[in-house]
Amino acid sequence: MFFTSDISCLSTHTSSESEGMACSTNSEKRVKFVVVGGGIAGVTCAEQLASQFTSDSVVLLTAAPLVKTVTNYKRVAKILEDFDVEEQPSTVLEGKYPNLKVIQSAVKTLQAEEHTLHTEDERSFHYEKLCLCSGAKPKLLNRNNPHVLGIRDTDSAQEFQKRLSTARRIVVVGNGGIALELVYEVEGCEVIWAVKDEAIGNTFFDAGAAQFLIPSLALDKPERAMPCKRARYTTEPVADGAAAGMSEATVETGSALGPDWHEGISLRGAEKGSHNVTVEYQCGIKQICTQQEILQSPPGGPQSSDAGDVFFGGTWPVYVQLTNGKTYGCDFIVSATGVVPNTEPFLHGNNFELGADGGLLVDEHMHTTVLDVFAAGDVCSAGWEPSPLWQQMRLWTQARQMGWYAGRCIAAEVLEEPIELDFCFELFTHITKFFNYKVVLLGKFNAQGLGQDHELLLRCTKGHEYIKVVLSNGRMMGAVLIGQTELEETFENLILNQMDLSAYGEHLLDPNIDIEDYFD
Template sequence: MKIAVIGCTHAGTAAVKAIAAEHPEARITVYERNDNISFLSCGIALHVGGVVKDPEGLFYSSPEQLARLGVDTRMRHEVLRIDTAAKTLRVRSLETNEEFEDSYDKLVVTTGSWPVVPDMEGIRLDNVQLCKNFFHAKEIIARAGAARKVAVIGAGYIGIELAEAFSDLGKEVTLLDNMDRVMAKYLDAEFTDAAEEALAGRGIRTALGERVSRFEGRDGRVAKVVTDKGEHEADLVVLCIGFRPGTELVKGQLDMLDNGALLVDEYMRTSDPDVLAAGDSCAVRYNPTGQQAYIPLATNAVRMGTLAGRNLVEPKVKYRGTQGTSAIKLFDLNIASTGMTEAAAEAAGLDAAAVTLRESHRPDFMPDAEEALLKLVYERGTGRLLGAQILSRADLTQAANTLSVCIHNRMTTEDLAYVDFFFQPHYNHPWNLLNQAGLAAEKQRAEALRRQAAEEQAGAEQAAAKEQAAAEPKPERRASA
């Protein structure tokens, strides 16, 4: 069996290892246009800020490791064309410019994603940088040394982490986003307010609700970011606007979302049964809604890649979907989220409610305790958990993983209120924070049901009164003389 894998970052690496384990007799060829594989791009900010000294630690596999599994890894090879009907590839070596044809019995598309690059004036000025791969990381570090004022465009996780890293390096940092809050995709206002306060406390300027219109330069190098509301000086600009799936090679051949994300079934099979796909090139099943969504995360990628390898020939293991669980450390704040924010639930048209809890993370009799901010989002009628967010100076981020399992299993606020958690004063209260949040949500639900019942009773009484009034005989009118 001849297998071709296109792309070898997280999903590709996981897929190749799974295929080699499942099918040791197969001829596996990997085509990767970069000169490295398995780069953990989430570590770029740590490397920029000097936390990670040796960038080699940001790789967890290599062509040599794959070769020991019998895999032919073609580095610096770009696939130019895919013909799924003929099961052929057109490939070019980026070292020699030689082009050749290859064929496959099974194809695994793990082409990942690429940063969104807006088509605007000045985008090609020197020192306007992307942030995705190892090459970008090296470029950012090389250019940051001489930079004094840095603008980071995009206040998602990557943008926030880079802003912190540049601040730690002593740079003047401006963080821009067209949304009116940082990390608005992941967190509601109670949490983003705390994050923005932390950023301001470290001297990082935020320019929120501003849309970048162009870049201005001096001697070919960027000098200014111009938005619809003002101007910001910068001699280094890093774009962290977002990502789009890299699926142009199969456009018109495989089913995909409007943004190009490939649609796969629960066994990672595309609309062509001999083509599987995984990672940032794909849509995923988002469990809070049950719908397909584009959520590019390394955690999704490694799971999907492994499943693509396991299910290559026959369906064996189902994909369980995702809650989009994620976390970030911002200075001394530990923040994590899973599932839907309250704003996202409302935007999706769900009848959702939320409860927010502020509580010390362990008993007051302990020598020290940190305040924890915990929010649950749930379906109003059923109490089904839809999402959660947690923030504290204490590291309570694993609570998001626990709540992710709860959402996955369609647990309710009542389930959460009474599920078993341990108690130990070093770590928590006799009623765990998650129990407390479930209890608060159940109290909120009970009060809402009482109000609804009272309103329904009042409405029924008003209707009965009107009906009785209508049924009573009216006095006859006397004709005037």
């Protein structure tokens, strides 16, 4: 599935390959820096280290056949940034940084006291500094059910595309980013969308924004001007994971998909037509049944459905009973119910302290509670006192910021230089796209942690824009911008400056006032 470049200390090594990699044994390599994870956090951290320490060796370990790189980076405002994510072969990174070696293999064990990392393909690395950027893994409804599929990495996206091509109906469970993108993009297949909340997209916006977006599900998607090049899914096939020195678990593990992961691949089912989405609110999965279990169920069991789905003699491969009493037959189930930090196998035998969400706890310098081990991205939990305007969310923007900052922190420790918490952690910012609308989230965009001590200002133009501002004591604490509002830089400044806006009242969002020009 990928080329695994053996860097063991053999006579075939060139001088550049061997530089900084003197071995204590034939199977152990001594390297200055090891970074685990081929996602944005890991790649960004490895690039930072390789560029700062050009004469020292940097090893990037990744379980995926391709690595994620940031492209088309653009600073939108002081903190707010926008970029694309592109999957590339390791040779691109190695060509850019001669002292960086990318190795496709998962971590088997970590012996932190010995500063040694062992991989699934029986290699060992003795490091001076280690940064864990292993990301997160999906929380599947039922990992052992062949009809339940999670979408997290390249392999699972390919499997989803393959199954969808012959599907008539699928059930999507979840209300996060993957679910939002999925239900909008799938065509030629009926979608039953089960969400546990009163509105869609509860993680990112409120019920008002959800109502603004819902009509898009019934519209034909606009034609794209040109194919998206953010994601590349072509890899060299491998017949057997063991042949590449990887366990079965390693083959299934990869770094998370990037923004717009669905572009460039066909998400069309077996039926004609475009969108056909039914949303079931405030419910979850009560039971997953086979056709035989449905037919043998007692009266009042999953056979009785208020959805009008009659199963007697049906031919669906799997059936889903929802907690609202409805039952649907479908071809397969997509579990998009969130992720958990991928801390295995680092915990065994090591004294890592974990955050409340199960991530590796890191301080303001991205250092874990284990000597010389740092962490960044989805695998870690921020352990410092956060800014009143920032919160951790496992998103691509934060993965890049944390990876970049972790690289700087490691360099500062090696060079014995002081470093302060980066300014990017002063304000939460995120740019994404849902239902073909640009979405910008700033600060406490959903009034997180503000209790009742806040007020909301709204401006909505159907099919064009949705603007929500969160105010507390007259000061802007957060905002949601949907559509081409061009207000992100102005609002970022207003939040950072904490200017008293009480005098403006509702006129702050008056469409007849050029806010951007007024506060310039």
